[in-house]
Every structure is written in structure tokens, then in C-alpha cells.
Amino acid sequence: MTNNDPVDPIIFRESQRFTQPWVWLVVLLPAAMAWYGALEQLVYGRPYGTNPVSDQGMVIILIAFGILLPLFILSIRFVVVVRNSGIYVKFFPIHLSFRHYPFEDIYAYDAVTYRPLRDYGGWGIRYGSHGKAYNIKGNRGLMLKFTNGKHLLLGSQESDVLKMSVDQARNRKSN
Incomplete structure (x- = not known):
């Protein structure tokens, strides 16, 4: 899928990221604790906690929670594109390429309010009682109903x- 396809132009494009403060609090709190623990134990030589891990374990914790987790959350992007050929969805970095949902496979759709x-x-x-959902924030989206009986909710700030x-x-x- 190219951006400038004259035969199948982009009609709508929305890209979302996790920007909610509570998400970053949940991510940055363990990151800060990992950095503090690593500083205490690896730089100042004071074992961190009542049952400290080895220095190697502390390095692994620092890499996992202090670096990789924040980078992973920062890299997440949910993109929805509408073209004449259908709806394209990418939840990066889980999906490296777009998933295509042709209109022929969709028998109904509607803008909905849901409870995430x-x-x-x-x-x-996510998977729930109403089928599968791709959502980043908010409680509005487009519910797709497919001819095979499955449902897919696309969370959208512009449903x-x-x-x-x-x-x-x-x-x-x-x-």
C-alpha cells in the first residue's frame, strides 16, 4: 500500500499514540524505580531492597523496565486508513504491515460509544464479548461487522x- 496511489487514494487517515498521563505514570514509575535501584546498587554499591538481586539481575531489570518498556510504549502507533478498496489497519510494532479489510467482507458498520x-x-x-478491538484511547470507535460473523472495533478520536x-x-x- 503506497500513500500516493492515484487509483486508490487515501480518503481518511488517523494515527493515534498513547498520550494519556495515567499510561505514562504506569510506565515511568517502574522505569524510575529501575533507574534508582540501578544507581544505588551499581554506582554507589549499596544493595537495593531487602532481598537485592545480583548486579547482573539489576542490569537486566534496568534494561527491561528502565529502557525497553518505555521505548516500546513510545513506539506504539495505531493507524487507520480508508481507501476505495477498503479499510487498512496497523497497530505498530505488533503489525509491521497494514491489515486490509475489503468492503466486500463488511456487511455493516457504525460509529459507536463503548466501554473499553x-x-x-x-x-x-483486545478481545471481548463484542469481538476484537484495536484501541488506544477514548470510548468512541467504528464497529465493523463482517460477513463471516466476526466483529472488529476500531477505536477512533474521529469516529x-x-x-x-x-x-x-x-x-x-x-x-
């Missing part, structure tokens, strides 16, 4: 515009 915790157990790539874009693309395709 109750309906799907939170944010991210009404996303729905109108799908309407527009499907109308172009049928003409």
Missing part, C-alpha cells in the same frame, strides 16, 4: 468522520 474496560478489558489489541469516510469510499466503489 468493561467491553474489552482495556486498551490495545463520525471515519464512518462518513467509509460511506464515501463504499459509494465510490459501487458507482
Whole structure:
């Protein structure tokens, strides 16, 4: 999928990242503790905690929680693209390329309000009582219903515009 395809132009594109303060608190608190523990134990030579890990263990904790976890959360991007050929979705870095959902496979769709915790157990790539969800923040999205009976919720900060874009693309395709 190229960005400038004249035959299949982009009608809608939305990219989301985790920007909520509570997400960063959950990520940066363990990161800060890992950095503090590493500083105490590796630089000042004072074992960190009542049951300290070895210096090698502290380095592993520092790398995992102090560096890799924040970088992973920072790298997450959820992208939804609507083209005349269908809906394209990428949840990077889990999906390295776009997943294509052709309009022929979608029999219904609607902009919806949902409850992320109750309906799907939170944010991210989630499975719940209403099917699969890709969501980053908020409680609005586009619910897709497929001809095979499956459902997919695409979380969106612009769910009404996303729905109108799908309407527009499907109308172009049928003409």
C-alpha cells in the first residue's frame, strides 16, 4: 500500500499514540524505580531492597523496565486508513504491515460509544464479548461487522468522520 496511489487514494487517515498521563505514570514509575535501584546498587554499591538481586539481575531489570518498556510504549502507533478498496489497519510494532479489510467482507458498520474496560478489558489489541478491538484511547470507535460473523472495533478520536469516510469510499466503489 503506497500513500500516493492515484487509483486508490487515501480518503481518511488517523494515527493515534498513547498520550494519556495515567499510561505514562504506569510506565515511568517502574522505569524510575529501575533507574534508582540501578544507581544505588551499581554506582554507589549499596544493595537495593531487602532481598537485592545480583548486579547482573539489576542490569537486566534496568534494561527491561528502565529502557525497553518505555521505548516500546513510545513506539506504539495505531493507524487507520480508508481507501476505495477498503479499510487498512496497523497497530505498530505488533503489525509491521497494514491489515486490509475489503468492503466486500463488511456487511455493516457504525460509529459507536463503548466501554473499553468493561467491553474489552482495556486498551490495545483486545478481545471481548463484542469481538476484537484495536484501541488506544477514548470510548468512541467504528464497529465493523463482517460477513463471516466476526466483529472488529476500531477505536477512533474521529469516529463520525471515519464512518462518513467509509460511506464515501463504499459509494465510490459501487458507482
